[in-house]
Amino acid sequence: MKKRLHLIIADAELETVPESIRDHPAIVNYARRRKKRPERIILDSTYHHAALRNLEDGERRGRPDIVHVCLLNALDSILNKEDRLRVYVHTRNDYVIYVDPETRLPRNYNRFIGLMESLFEKGAVPEDLKLLRLERKTLGELIEEINADAVFVMHENGNFMEPKHFGKLLTQFWKPVVVVGGFPHGDFRSKIEGVKVRLYKEPLMAWTIVNEVIVSYEWEIL
Amino acid sequence: MKKRLHLIIADAELETVPESIRDHPAIVNYARRRKKRPERIILDSTYHHAALRNLEDGERRGRPDIVHVCLLNALDSILNKEDRLRVYVHTRNDYVIYVDPETRLPRNYNRFIGLMESLFEKGAVPEDLKLLRLERKTLGELIEEINADAVFVMHENGNFMEPKHFGKLLTQFWKPVVVVGGFPHGDFRSKIEGVKVRLYKEPLMAWTIVNEVIVSYEWEIL
Numbered sequence: 001m002k003k004r005l006h007l008i009i010a011d012a013e014l015e016t017v018p019e020s021i022r023d024h025p026a027i028v029n030y031a032r033r034r035k036k037r038p039e040r041i042i043l044d045s046t047y048h049h050a051a052l053r054n055l056e057d058g059e060r061r062g063r064p065d066i067v068h069v070c071l072l073n074a075l076d077s078i079l080n081k082e083d084r085l086r087v088y089v090h091t092r093n094d095y096v097i098y099v100d101p102e103t104r105l106p107r108n109y110n111r112f113i114g115l116m117e118s119l120f121e122k123g124a125v126p127e128d129l130k131l132l133r134l135e136r137k138t139l140g141e142l143i144e145e146i147n148a149d150a151v152f153v154m155h156e157n158g159n160f161m162e163p164k165h166f167g168k169l170l171t172q173f174w175k176p177v178v179v180v181g182g183f184p185h186g187d188f189r190s191k192i193e194g195v196k197v198r199l200y201k202e203p204l205m206a207w208t209i210v211n212e213v214i215v216s217y218e219w220e221i222l
Numbered sequence: 223m224k225k226r227l228h229l230i231i232a233d234a235e236l237e238t239v240p241e242s243i244r245d246h247p248a249i250v251n252y253a254r255r256r257k258k259r260p261e262r263i264i265l266d267s268t269y270h271h272a273a274l275r276n277l278e279d280g281e282r283r284g285r286p287d288i289v290h291v292c293l294l295n296a297l298d299s300i301l302n303k304e305d306r307l308r309v310y311v312h313t314r315n316d317y318v319i320y321v322d323p324e325t326r327l328p329r330n331y332n333r334f335i336g337l338m339e340s341l342f343e344k345g346a347v348p349e350d351l352k353l354l355r356l357e358r359k360t361l362g363e364l365i366e367e368i369n370a371d372a373v374f375v376m377h378e379n380g381n382f383m384e385p386k387h388f389g390k391l392l393t394q395f396w397k398p399v400v401v402v403g404g405f406p407h408g409d410f411r412s413k414i415e416g417v418k419v420r421l422y423k424e425p426l427m428a429w430t431i432v433n434e435v436i437v438s439y440e441w442e443i444l
Contacts, residue, residue: 046330065329072291076427078385078434107287108268109331163300164441205298212300215437219386 003174005079005217006146009070009206010090010139011189012182013063016120017041017048024051042116060183061092067182068112069207071105079218088142089182092189095120096137103131139179139190148177151194154213155181156203158196166197167216180209225396227301227439228368231292231428232312232361233411234404235285238342239263239270246273264338282405283314289404290334291429293327301440310364311404314411317342318359325353361401361412370399373416376435377403378425380418388419389438402431 017027022038026048031038045052045062052058067089079085080101089097097119106112115125115132124130143151150173152166161169170176181188185203199212239249244260248270253260267274267284274280289311301307302323311319319341328334337347337354346352365373372395374388383391392398403410407425421434 044330046333063329065331069291069294069329072427073295073429073433076430078422078426078430081422081424107285107291108266109287111268163437200300200303202303204300205294207295208298208300211295211433212437215385215434216441219438219441 001174002084003171003221004084004086005170005214006086006088006148006175006177007074007210007213008088008090008139008142008177008179009067009182010179010192012067012089012091013061013184014067014089014091014116014182015043015061015093016117017043018055021048021051021054024054026051036117040117040121042113042120044113060186063182063184064113064116065109066184066206068105068109070180070182070210071099072107073207073210074214075099075101075103075105077214077218078222079214082222084221085214090137090139090142090190094136094138096135096142098133098135100131139192143177143192146175146177148175149173150176151179151192152176153179153188153192153194153196154198154209155188155196156198158198160201161197161199163199163212163216164219166199166213167220170217171220178213180206180213182206223396224306225393225443226306226308227392227436228308228310228370228397228399229296229432229435230310230312230361230364230399230401231289231404232401232414234289234311234313235283235406236289236311236313236338236404237265237283237315238339239265240277243270243273243276246276248272258339262339262343264335264342266335282408285404285406286335286338287331288406288428290327290331292402292404292432293321294329295429295432296436297321297323297325297327299436299440300444301436304444306443307436312359312361312364312412316358316360318357318364320355320357322353361414365399365414368397368399370397371395372398373401373414374398375401375410375414375416375418376420376431377410377418378420380420382423383419383421385421385434385438386441388421388435389442392439393442400435402428402435404428
């Protein structure tokens with residue numbers, strides 16, 4: 001068995017437009033422009049800002065861009081090319097996206113959004129290859145399914161550890177899970193059991209943590 | 223004096239629509255939809271694919287997304303927060319973008335494109351703060367101006383070096399320049415003198431190299 005890092009982008013702010021704001025003008029106009037039905041659209045704070053004000057947690061929702069940049073960095077990493085990485089996205093509404101390591105994600109953001117809309121509609125894309133697969137699942141269920149021998153949660157109130165020491169620590173396990181919050185600020189919504197770690201004195205962007213963890217682990221394992 | 227890494231995204235495929243294709247239907251329609259004049263628009267392979275077929279190097283041009291992801295990773299890095307990084311973008315047509323380390327880049331791709339369009343129109347954005355500044359300059363002139371004590375060019379035919387060893391090597395200089403190609407494939411168009419290095423047996427995406435170099439340098443310098 002090969003040692004492999006399992007990376008979860010958790011509580012990601014990736015969702016289709018919730019029912020309660022589907023008739024908001026910001027949504028209706030955007031849907032019309034994109035020639036899609038409002039319920040098929042991915043919520044995006046850049047365009048749906050006015051509608052988000054009417055939603056709980058509106059100030060942090062609608063951030064598919066965070067998922068996009070994290071996945072680009074993870075999938076194009078040396079660690080992934082060496083088949084030492086598995087990536088998952090867990091979303092606000094308890095969907096889990098299983099990402100095949102061979103996936104070549106669209107580099108263009110708008111194409112990525114189109115892909116996510118297909119995924120939420122069809123449950124898998126492309127429909128034959130199923131490089132991305134969507135399932136209803138909580139973060140806890142996903143972690144249990146992975147059957148990890150250690151779970152680390154990247155958290156601004158965690159114990160400080162230098163990235164290089166954290167990378168070394170991860171190599172002591174066969175199947176470590178690292179959970180990174182896929183939201184712009186605030187705390188995890190899901191309850192997670194795991195060792196809380198922070199890599200810097202200030203909060204970091206999700207993609208910065210992904211890069212630090214992946215490169216530090218590579219150093220030790222490859 | 224503090225040791226600092228100077229990172230150049232070079233020969234980046236970031237440009238406004240060239241004159242020869244400004245009346246191509248793919249451009250005209252896109253410009254109309256965006257309510258901008260064709261010459262003010264940033265060339266984008268996702269939307270201008272048909273027009274790009276008529277251009278020299280059309281199969282690699284129009285990739286502002288590469289610049290966007292590289293800059294997000296660089297500016298949000300721990301290295302940049304510690305004021306140990308300077309980033310520059312040098313483009314196909316010999317423009318250089320000076321990026322203030324405090325710049326908070328738009329996370330949304332379409333907003334980033336809007337910002338680049340303003341930058342090419344006005345020469346600096348925002349006009350008062352000038353966090354991004356555009357100047358006509360070759361890659362050679364930029365490197366000379368930085369006055370580096372070492373220049374490394376990340377190149378698929380360079381000498382192989384493990385990222386951690388490369389990070390260590392960089393710390394032996396006060397002002398090392400690392401040049402990363404801001405294009406999807408092929409070779410640099412600019413003539414560059416420097417030590418050619420590759421970090422992996424296969425070509426890597428520009429943002430992967432940026433992440434590897436930054437995190438490996440951090441390890442040694444912080």
